[in-house]
Amino acid sequence: MKYVGESVLKEDAWDKVAGKAQYVEDIKIEGMLWGIAVRSPYAHAIIKNIKTEELELIPGVHAVITAKDIPGENRVGPSAWKDQPVIAEDKVRFFGEAVALIAAESKEMVKESASKVIVEYEEIKVISELQDALKKDCPVVHTDGNVFLERKIAKGNFRNAKKNADLMVENIYQTQSVDHAYIEPDSCLAVPQKDGGVLVYTSTKSVHHDKEEISRVLGLEPSKVRVKAATIGGSFGGKSDIPLICMTSLLAVKTQKPVKMVYSREEVFHITSKRHSYIMKYTHVVRKDGKILGVKVDVLIDAGAYKGYTPSVLGRALIHAVGPYNVDNVSVCCRAVYTNKTSSGAMRGYGVPQLCFAYEAQMDEIAQKLKINPLQLRLINAFKPGDRTITGQRIKSDIRFKETIKKVGKIRENSENTNIQPSTEKSWIKRGWGMACCMYGNGRTGQPNPGIAKVQIEDDCSIMIYVGSPDIGQGSNTIFRQIVAEILQINIDKVNIISADTEFTEDSGTTSGTRLTFIVGNAVKIAAEDLYKKLSLFLNEYGLDLPLDNCLIDLVRKAKEKGTKLFGRGFFDPPTSPLDSKTGQGVPYGTYTFGTQYVEIEVNILTGKIKLEKFIACYDNGRVINPTLYKGQVIGGIVMGIGYAFLEDLNIWKGKITNANFDSYILPTSLDVPDIDVNVVISSDELGPFGAKGIGEPAIIPTAAAIANAVSRALKVRARCLPLNLEKVIEMTQRRDIL
Amino acid sequence: MDKVKFSFILNGKIVAAEPDLYSTLLDVLRDYFGLTGVKRGCEIGECGACTVLLNGKAVCSCIILAPSVENCEVLTIEGLTNKELRLFQEAFITAGAVQCGYCTPGMILSAKSLLDCKLDLSIKDIKLAISGNLCRCTGYEQIVEAIHNVANYLKQKEVF
Numbered sequence: 037m038k039y040v041g042e043s044v045l046k047e048d049a050w051d052k053v054a055g056k057a058q059y060v061e062d063i064k065i066e067g068m069l070w071g072i073a074v075r076s077p078y079a080h081a082i083i084k085n086i087k088t089e090e091l092e093l094i095p096g097v098h099a100v101i102t103a104k105d106i107p108g109e110n111r112v113g114p115s116a117w118k119d120q121p122v123i124a125e126d127k128v129r130f131f132g133e134a135v136a137l138i139a140a141e142s143k144e145m146v147k148e149s150a151s152k153v154i155v156e157y158e159e160i161k162v163i164s165e166l167q168d169a170l171k172k173d174c175p176v177v178h179t180d181g182n183v184f185l186e187r188k189i190a191k192g193n194f195r196n197a198k199k200n201a202d203l204m205v206e207n208i209y210q211t212q213s214v215d216h217a218y219i220e221p222d223s224c225l226a227v228p229q230k231d232g233g234v235l236v237y238t239s240t241k242s243v244h245h246d247k248e249e250i251s252r253v254l255g256l257e258p259s260k261v262r263v264k265a266a267t268i269g270g271s272f273g274g275k276s277d278i279p280l281i282c283m284t285s286l287l288a289v290k291t292q293k294p295v296k297m298v299y300s301r302e303e304v305f306h307i308t309s310k311r312h313s314y315i316m317k318y319t320h321v322v323r324k325d326g327k328i329l330g331v332k333v334d335v336l337i338d339a340g341a342y343k344g345y346t347p348s349v350l351g352r353a354l355i356h357a358v359g360p361y362n363v364d365n366v367s368v369c370c371r372a373v374y375t376n377k378t379s380s381g382a383m384r385g386y387g388v389p390q391l392c393f394a395y396e397a398q399m400d401e402i403a404q405k406l407k408i409n410p411l412q413l414r415l416i417n418a419f420k421p422g423d424r425t426i427t428g429q430r431i432k433s434d435i436r437f438k439e440t441i442k443k444v445g446k447i448r449e450n451s452e453n454t455n456i457q458p459s460t461e462k463s464w465i466k467r468g469w470g471m472a473c474c475m476y477g478n479g480r481t482g483q484p485n486p487g488i489a490k491v492q493i494e495d496d497c498s499i500m501i502y503v504g505s506p507d508i509g510q511g512s513n514t515i516f517r518q519i520v521a522e523i524l525q526i527n528i529d530k531v532n533i534i535s536a537d538t539e540f541t542e543d544s545g546t547t548s549g550t551r552l553t554f555i556v557g558n559a560v561k562i563a564a565e566d567l568y569k570k571l572s573l574f575l576n577e578y579g580l581d582l583p584l585d586n587c588l589i590d591l592v593r594k595a596k597e598k599g600t601k602l603f604g605r606g607f608f609d610p611p612t613s614p615l616d617s618k619t620g621q622g623v624p625y626g627t628y629t630f631g632t633q634y635v636e637i638e639v640n641i642l643t644g645k646i647k648l649e650k651f652i653a654c655y656d657n658g659r660v661i662n663p664t665l666y667k668g669q670v671i672g673g674i675v676m677g678i679g680y681a682f683l684e685d686l687n688i689w690k691g692k693i694t695n696a697n698f699d700s701y702i703l704p705t706s707l708d709v710p711d712i713d714v715n716v717v718i719s720s721d722e723l724g725p726f727g728a729k730g731i732g733e734p735a736i737i738p739t740a741a742a743i744a745n746a747v748s749r750a751l752k753v754r755a756r757c758l759p760l761n762l763e764k765v766i767e768m769t770q771r772r773d774i775l
Numbered sequence: 776m777d778k779v780k781f782s783f784i785l786n787g788k789i790v791a792a793e794p795d796l797y798s799t800l801l802d803v804l805r806d807y808f809g810l811t812g813v814k815r816g817c818e819i820g821e822c823g824a825c826t827v828l829l830n831g832k833a834v835c836s837c838i839i840l841a842p843s844v845e846n847c848e849v850l851t852i853e854g855l856t857n858k859e860l861r862l863f864q865e866a867f868i869t870a871g872a873v874q875c876g877y878c879t880p881g882m883i884l885s886a887k888s889l890l891d892c893k894l895d896l897s898i899k900d901i902k903l904a905i906s907g908n909l910c911r912c913t914g915y916e917q918i919v920e921a922i923h924n925v926a927n928y929l930k931q932k933e934v935f
Contacts, residue, residue, distance in 0.1 A: 043871070045868045045869065046868060048876070049864075049867070049873040049876065050864055050868065052873050052875075052876025052879050053852075053860070053863055053864045053867050053868065053873060053876070053879050053880070053883065054853075054860055055811070055812020055813070055851070055852035055853055055880040057876055058811070059811075059814075059877065061811075061815065064809075144776070144795070216911075217909075218877075218911055219814075219816050219822055219824055219875070219877045219878050219910070219911055220814070220816070220877040221815070221816070267875075267876065268875060269814075269875045269876070269877035270874075270875040270911050298815075300818065301816065301817040301818060301822075508875065509874040509875030509876065510874060510912075511874070664869075664870075664871035664917075665871065667871060667917070668871045668874060668912070668913055668914075668917060671913065671915075671917070672874065672911075672912050672913050672914040673914075675913075675914035675915065676911065676914075697817055697819055698817045698819070698909065699819055699821050703909050705906045705907075705909065705915075706901075706903075706905050706906050706908075706910075706915040706918070706919065707902050707903070709902075709914060709915050709916060712914070712916060
């Protein structure tokens with residue numbers, strides 16, 4: 037193959053390096069106003085009164101909007117549940133929730149005028165912690181009780197398994213909430229159109245969903261709303277902040293002028309969605325030869341103030357709770373709870389990194405108690421072709437999960453690193469190694485989520501791909517160009533792409549769920565094949581010969597003469613079925629990515645500092661379409677996982693994030709990154725385009741788990757709580773549960 | 776608000792500006808001169824997206840008061856020579872050092888300030904030089920590799 041499997045360069049990167057790429061904030065339009073949201077200083081309060089009259093008289097202030105001015109429905113949400121107001125009505129439920137909007141002529145003026153809105157609040161007790169929300173005398177965030185969702189899934193009979201087991205390992209684990217921390221703050225520019233509609237430039241993982249939300253809130257015909265993604269400065273599951281795009285559009289339509297809103301970094305922290313924090317109770321019952329007979333899991337999920345993505349994250353959590361292991365008797369219960377915090381959302385890994393931290397700690401503890409090599413224990417239980425998942429889905433014959441564990445084991449043996457031996461020179465330095473495994477279903481859980489694409493030969497003799505799902509920087513557009521060039525056997529320089537513009541593309545789903553390569557890539561491939569078939573007929577008719585590179589000019593001329601547009605269309609929806617509401621059985625995903633990560637570390641028990649020495653990652657990722665982009669996802673995922681393991685933690689006091697910028701919310705820097713050895717096993721997915729599967733999210737899932745296992749091994753104390761910051765490591769050194 | 780007039784050398788040319796007294800260099804570069812290659816990320820000098828060279832040294836333009844650069848030399852990504860830009864583009868793109876690209880201009884200016892001082896670089900030197908520039912996408916390894924490749928190329932050119 038000429039293009040698939042090659043590290044084709046990202047076409048958008050040239051402008052990015054030159055500083056010419058236009059992100060939303062870089063777009064300027066003559067006569068543009070600045071918008072701002074007036075935000076609540078309380079996390080839980082009744083709004084008694086809002087006074088804006090004084091403001092409306094200030095010259096330069098063009099509009100003031102409160103909830104009552106919203107022409108459409110004042111409710112948004114990323115999934116079927118629309119429960120979040122764009123502007124709060126009678127109550128605020130998290131710190132910084134918008135209570136009014138202002139548009140004014142300059143950035144400075146709009147900021148100043150925001151302080152002139154007088155809002156009278158009556159404070160209500162704030163629910164900051166997950167556990168507090170469950171207490172009987174706790175106030176409710178909404179009217180329907182704080183536990184708003186409980187779902188279970190079961191397979192076999194856990195109780196029986198418990199009777200037959202030789203060992204039971206039962207523990208409670210807890211993880212923190214973290215921020216996506218994309219470096220480009222959320223921003224939006226809305227431009228009113230002559231037909232009463234609006235054109236919206238935004239930084240988003242889904243233009244089509246954004247369009248639906250805007251048209252509902254503004255009460256506009258969907259055809260009057262066009263959403264176009266500018267260059268996107270990172271997403272990782274975040275963006276758009278739906279209230280933001282609706283607020284900007286509201287101001288633009290009201291003032292009939294272009295309006296730009298740009299969040300400050302603090303706003304990004306306070307307002308946008310976060311990774312869910314979990315409390316998890318795991319009970320593993322095991323036979324003495326290492327075979328896991330049963331697992332019981334109870335998970336409490338902190339949803340924040342609105343449902344947001346939580347029902348869908350919870351659905352994925354149910355299925356991934358036991359990890360990539362074949363267990364016959366499983367009982368999982370997940371409950372989602374409201375608290376007075378900004379809504380938890382979709383973040384790389386979608387509810388699975390939390391679980392992986394817990395189930396992989398369990399695996400190590402089982403191995404240690406049974407005196408079985410941890411690697412061996414994982415091999416004993418690892419999914420293999422023919423096994424059935426918790427939902428009864430058969431593991432396909434192309435799955436090569438065990439090989440990832442074996443390969444990591446082999447690399448580790450060959451490297452003969454003596455680092456994992458206890459240091460004799462410095463008694464305060466402890467060394468350890470850890471590993472963790474994961475599986476991840478590609479696409480949305482048990483729901484139709486088709487990829488749709490069009491590939492067309494343009495009048496200028498180029499090939500144009502039309503795809504709705506945005507390239508958020510990871511390089512999906514490049515992957516699609518590779519697929520099309522390969523199918524059409526044409527020079528890739530002639531293949532261009534238009535993506536993420538509702539005017540020119542059909543809805544191909546969001547850039548999330550590790551679905552772009554596997555699902556949308558398939559749609560692109562089918563579209564190219566469709567075009568190729570049509571071309572062959574056309575060429576025959578006119579006596580032209582392939583390759584396309586040679587006959588393109590004649591072809592376009594002939595097509596013009598005939599008045600036809602040569603294009604192909606592709607549609608791919610993975611063969612899934614919804615889970616049965618009672619039994620939880622069904623086929624939630626078209627395929628799964630599997631992987632194993634391994635890490636060696638040093639811990640300084642005087643300071644609590646963790647130093648990473650070496651990382652090995654190996655995935656069953658199907659065929660890799662672009663090795664450089666693959667490596668970029670794996671390393672990027674691991675480094676984000678390093679932050680999750682011991683640096684990042686949102687500190688919350690009375691519902692308010694107290695470390696809302698990068699001086700106190702600490703991200704990994706170049707100095708925190710060890711050598712990372714990125715590997716794949718040879719595999720090919722029977723459904724994936726050219727055998728490919730997705731890697732975006734699986735890349736981060738095992739990282740914190742592997743690091744936590746390494747720290748536990750080094751300190752001989754089990755880590756049960758993330759992040760393993762300096763304080764927590766020191767606390768661990770003072771515990772006495774010697775492993 | 777009070778305005779203040781000052782002049783400085785921006786990307787090799789003497790320029791004058793008269794912004795609000797408390798404007799930051801970031802504001803002036805973006806809003807006054809339209810140099811949007813300078814990115815706004817955190818506005819407290821932590822993320823490095825707004826990095827520019829001030830008299831050859833990499834600084835965060837978001838925490839520098841604009842008038843304080845009077846008579847100084849300021850270089851933004853837009854001020855690289857075509858040759859320099861091409862070199863960085865090829866090295867960064869080939870290594871996979873660009874994903875969302877928001878940190879990239881700042882990253883390159885930090886790299887340039889290091890490369891202008893010396894070309895015999897250890898990996899640690901490079902990691903230190905870019906440790907003030909946050910990247911959430913790549914995981915840094917590819918950026919370090921790209922800068923190392925640029926250094927090696929420039930070194931070879933010096934020898935021959």
